[in-house]
Amino acid sequence: MPSPVESIKEKSRNLRGAILATLKKASATHFSEEDYQILKFHGCYQQDDRDLRNERKKLGQDKAWIFMVRTKCPGGALTASQYLSLDKLSDSVGNGTLRITTRQGIQLHGVVFGKLHRCISSIIASGIHSWGACGDIVRNVVAPPSPIKDGAHDELQRLALSISNTFLSKSKAYAEIWINNIPVAYESAQESSVEEEPIYGKVYLPRKFKIGFAIPPRNDVDIYSQDLGFVAHVSGTTIEGFTVLVGGSHGMTHGVVKTYPKLAVPLFYIPKEKLTETAIAIVTMHRDFGNREDRKRARLKYLVDEKGIDWFRLEVVKRLSFSPEAPKHFSFTTVSDNLGWHPQGDGKYFLGIRIENGRIADFPSLPLRSILRSIIEDYQPSIRLTPNANILLCDIDEDKKEKIGKILLENRLFPLSTKTAARNLAHACVALPTCGLALAESERVFSKIMDQIEDILKELGLEKEEILFRMSGCPNGCSRPYNADISFVGRAPNRYALFVGGSTAGDRLASLQKRVVDINDIPAVVREYLEDFVRNRRHEESFSQYWHRINPNCEQSFPQNFHMEMSSLQTKNIS
Secondary structure (H helix, E strand, C coil): CCCHHHHHHHHCCCCCCCHHHHHCCCCCCCCCHHHHHHHHHHCEEEEECHHHHHHHHHCCCCCCEEEEEECECHHHEECHHHHHHHHHHHHHCCCCCEEECCCCCEEEEEECHHHHHHHHHHHHHCCCECCCCCCCCECCCECCCCCCCCCHHHHHHHHHHHHHHHCCCCCCHHHHHHHHCCHHHHHHCCHHHCCCCCCCCCCCCCCCECEEEEECCECCCCHHHCCEEEEEEEECCEEEEEEEEECCECCCCCCCCCCCCECCEEEEEEEHHHHHHHHHHHHHHHHHHCCCCCHHHCCHHHHHHHHCHHHHHHHHHCCCCCCCECCCCCCCCECCCCCEEEECCCCCEEEEECCHHHEECEECCEEHHHHHHHHHHHHCCEEEECCCCCEEEEEECHHHHHHHHHHHHHCCCCCCCCCCHHHHHCEECCCCCCCCCCCCCCHHHHHHHHHHHHHHHHHCCCCCCCCCEEEECCCCCCCCHHHCCEEEEEEECCEEEEEECCCCCCCCCCEEEEEEEEHHHHHHHHHHHHHHHHHHCCCCCCHHHHHHHHCHHHHCCCHHHHCCCHHHHHHCCCC
């Protein structure tokens, strides 16, 4: 039997629901649960301020309803004017901050109901949109953000935009609600007049679907976490084709063994000209065969696991007009971004600036948002957002480098962290107080935890060692914790599961080492692992290489690895 969300989508008349009618109600403060499910497709999450929830409940008051609005920016590309429009909106409709996402978009937080329409219509007016940034649909398409003028990087930016446009919903609901603002559009729309969705059909996809592009050896998009990944094979300056990966995803539920993170696996190799055809074939496979009864099992990874990669490959090939080749070899070395100053290859430069946890705000110790606004207003660089939630200022003339560098120095804004290599890689999700799924803090505590971990790294002489730390407030894993070297995943207030054993290349999964660690004990627990690393590493081994040498069973990934502590698994001889 289809899940309740499937029925909501089917009855929504192509994602209209009663959203516009609710926006017109003078007394409304939020949407019904049914329309909230549809609102996601419009790039918006209905939330409440969880810091206020208990107190308001005691006073008999309704929740403090707020909304998060997420932009859809293929490849993370923005113009200076688009960025500045979002910056202005963060004051006029949001909470005064911007949040770079791990899918190369920007989130506005704290938008109240009465300002939601103005927020989204203003985003559209700036030349970008939020359509399909959330929901059971192809999400923002990610691509390598570095503006390197080698042919391949620019082409992947174009292909990311092209693929994104291919999978945009054909429904006119977005324009009706957020641009035209015509109530009759909702009231008069009949089933017979609703648009056809040639790719998605009446009920869209079983769950969200993520597509990404990568160029080895830099895995700055975390390609193995994508439902569908295209790894470019480049000859000279030309992309000849792609090795296609399928079935990556980080989401799971604590203790529910039928859910687990999974890395994408190679499917086949295709020539570049067959990219769109292949993408449509794989997305429609998810549409036709994905689980619509159990949303916890509705991601593409479970279909690939249940049916097997050979079955999946055969079914995809039936939908193609050509015969793909066997996957080609490739390898990655790092998930890191190009931070600091770099030549683009056309006489201009780009500047990669580290943004702690992706949060652009004016902090007491650093007016980050104001500094970025000033530079972007004065020098008009193009913008690239990265899947590591950093920002690249691009197309900067050489004679502007010194002036921009002086501004950064005067304001103590350093492109890279001045502390450790690990700090430049570390990332945490938003979590409390806005995310409705969060079981524990993440962004608001991670910086202080990393301060303590950095002290340990310095003490042990590991300042320059790239060790990937990530934190998530819940097991859905928006910060991609399950392929980090060391990660903390929220279980309850101040309680975290500890995972160890991923890699800075993003090509290995961690395993559960401790089911519960108190937040105050995290630094001491991390110290134990780092001290053992220092004692037992060989030559110049990375933490990942060391860990997988002394824990060979971690190479194999089973659902139990993410729900039962590794020590217990070894006792039970589960490998």
